[in-house]
Amino acid sequence: QTCEENFWGTKQVYFPQQKNYTPPPKGYEPIFINYIGRHGARHLTKPMSENKAYQLVMKAANKNALTEVGASLKNAILNLSAIEANADGNISELGKLEQSNIAKRMVKNNPHVFGKKVLLVNTTVGNKIRTLQSANAFLEGLKEACNCKIINRQYIDDTTTRFYDLSPAYENYKKIGNWQHSLDTLETHLALFEKANDLIEKVFTAEFAQTIKRQDALKFMQEVFGFLTIIPSLKNEIISKGISVSEVNFFPFFNCKVLQALHNYDNAEAYFLKGPGNNVNGIQVKIAAPLLADFIYTTDSFIANKKTPLQIRFGHAETIAPFAAFMGISGASTQIENVSQISTFWEDSKIIPLSANIQWVLYYHPKLKHYLVKFLLNEKEVSINGLTTQHFPFYDWQDVKKYYSEKLIRFNIYPNTDLYQWLFSLQ
Numbered sequence: 001q002t003c004e005e006n007f008w009g010t011k012q013v014y015f016p017q018q019k020n021y022t023p024p025p026k027g028y029e030p031i032f033i034n035y036i037g038r039h040g041a042r043h044l045t046k047p048m049s050e051n052k053a054y055q056l057v058m059k060a061a062n063k064n065a066l067t068e069v070g071a072s073l074k075n076a077i078l079n080l081s082a083i084e085a086n087a088d089g090n091i092s093e094l095g096k097l098e099q100s101n102i103a104k105r106m107v108k109n110n111p112h113v114f115g116k117k118v119l120l121v122n123t124t125v126g127n128k129i130r131t132l133q134s135a136n137a138f139l140e141g142l143k144e145a146c147n148c149k150i151i152n153r154q155y156i157d158d159t160t161t162r163f164y165d166l167s168p169a170y171e172n173y174k175k176i177g178n179w180q181h182s183l184d185t186l187e188t189h190l191a192l193f194e195k196a197n198d199l200i201e202k203v204f205t206a207e208f209a210q211t212i213k214r215q216d217a218l219k220f221m222q223e224v225f226g227f228l229t230i231i232p233s234l235k236n237e238i239i240s241k242g243i244s245v246s247e248v249n250f251f252p253f254f255n256c257k258v259l260q261a262l263h264n265y266d267n268a269e270a271y272f273l274k275g276p277g278n279n280v281n282g283i284q285v286k287i288a289a290p291l292l293a294d295f296i297y298t299t300d301s302f303i304a305n306k307k308t309p310l311q312i313r314f315g316h317a318e319t320i321a322p323f324a325a326f327m328g329i330s331g332a333s334t335q336i337e338n339v340s341q342i343s344t345f346w347e348d349s350k351i352i353p354l355s356a357n358i359q360w361v362l363y364y365h366p367k368l369k370h371y372l373v374k375f376l377l378n379e380k381e382v383s384i385n386g387l388t389t390q391h392f393p394f395y396d397w398q399d400v401k402k403y404y405s406e407k408l409i410r411f412n413i414y415p416n417t418d419l420y421q422w423l424f425s426l427q
């Protein structure tokens, strides 16, 4: 089923958003790349049996309370469960390929960075296995493309890859933030409850449907939508399990209007919880400050000692979205007042698809002894709100360092700030 609007959201499988690049000004060559990436395409983040949708369908099946539509939904869920068994939280084969191909394009686009026989790399991963698996796939791609020996120093650090988990104030914002009212308004505007009821009535007998509470009905529909959107990430696993795509087809339970409404809602939720929301300097964005500090510090370190030409980090959608907003990347940091306009100005499938990534590419002119930096979001050259340049997409490194260092100071982050403590005490 093809719908006019892209409804894949954060389950959008990755593709590079630009292929041909602006040549640097004469005499400049790329010498260092600073990278943060979301993990690759993945399985669901929790076991199927922990889904309300799974529990309700199985409970109804035991009570003989499924309609014919419900019975086909049960089959699709059981087939997906077979694919998901013991795989939750892992990246998929497609995820590995996405990561490897990003690394290969990075080498192809920046041969001057990767020209040496030995390549020093600093790698940071988080505490979720999908970040480590993504790092491994990325490094494999690097090794293949650069035909070099890679010496990799690897760290685990959540202050720069999964900072949301380290901030009690963010947990509070997630639970009782002032964004809830805006999202409730959108839920009503999209008539999601009515749509959920329609689905419930199609799947369960009337008697069983009446036992389902309003919030559970919404959760049910959102999770079945989650089953539908994860399928493209699992195409290799579906084949290797001998299951046909038609046996894990969740499209029959939706139409395009419902898919678009569900995506609009999820996009708005991601916008408030991981994006500019109704305050682009709010906790959900400024929480990325430690990552910006790390980008400045590691770029400066390279300029000082010219040792490690590649700094890579692997995190989550909730790493990339706030970082893009905090950096002021155009198209990813716009604060929107009208909640029904969000998906026009902030689209999760463009900003935080699977394998989403942000790159700072540092260029050097040996005669002028001058540095420029270029910013890429999902491999597309982007501009920074608040920063000007005579030669876009290249920015003067000193201007960038000054602009972002002053921003960090406004949030009480200095070169010697303890970032873990800063996150913990953030309000």
Ligand SMILES: O=P(O)(O)O[C@H]1[C@H](OP(=O)(O)O)[C@@H](OP(=O)(O)O)[C@H](O)[C@@H](O)[C@H]1OP(=O)(O)O
Residues within 6 Å of the ligand: 010, 011, 038, 039, 044, 045, 046, 315, 316, 317, 318
């Ligand atoms: O609803 P799910 O389990 O998909 O939400 C995940 C997040 O996935 P996303 O919604 O962003 O596609 C997951 O982000 P990811 O980048 O790791 O995929 C996040 O780590 C995980 O905790 C879930 O987010 P939630 O906000 O805790 O539901």
